[in-house]
Amino acid sequence: KAGVTQTPRYLIKTRGQQVTLSCSPISGHRSVSWYQQTPGQGLQFLFEYFSETQRNKGNFPGRFSGRQFSNSRSEMNVSTLELGDSALYLCASSLDWREKYTEAFFGQGTRLTVV
């Protein structure tokens, strides 16, 4: 069974640019959630998608957006990049909590550096 795949693993972008990160969940998982991890703020929730619908959103500016496709793959986009967006972005793949609590797996993350 393949794990959660995030691409790319590393990115270097310039301030003002935009970036798209991808997450392919485990087969059969319809929920994908995204987290930003920084040394100062820790792990912060960005948003969660389930069956192509955004069900929950964290406290991030509108520059952060996402979507989910019919095959459950998800993308997140950050526009007008700022230096503070430099972080490790993690996605989590899971069954819906109502189906089975236990399964929740993370990808290896995308490390974004904004210069």
Next chain:
Amino acid sequence: AQKITQTQPGMFVQEKEAVTLDCTYDTSDPSYGLFWYKQPSSGEMIFLIYQGSYDQQNATEGRYSLNFQKARKSANLVISASQLGDSAMYFCAMRGTYNFNKFYFGSGTKLNVKP
């Protein structure tokens, strides 16, 4: 409000000894799950163990066990027979009924295993 507290920023343990990582939580959810993840320096979040709020027995997974005390709202991770490869950051996390698949994370504990 949902909150996870890990009060040990860093810990040292001698190889082959047992170690307990503390986690306390606060939630208004009637049903919730508690998770522990290991994050090596590579960044990937590795699932270790899960405990459901209605589970009668403490969870165990190999060398990992979860000391769940619901009345005290604590979910401590016990690692038996520590190995050098256990050196990493450890995160306690929770998700519950009211927030779909959103995880709340603690600030983490950096575990160093000494030879």
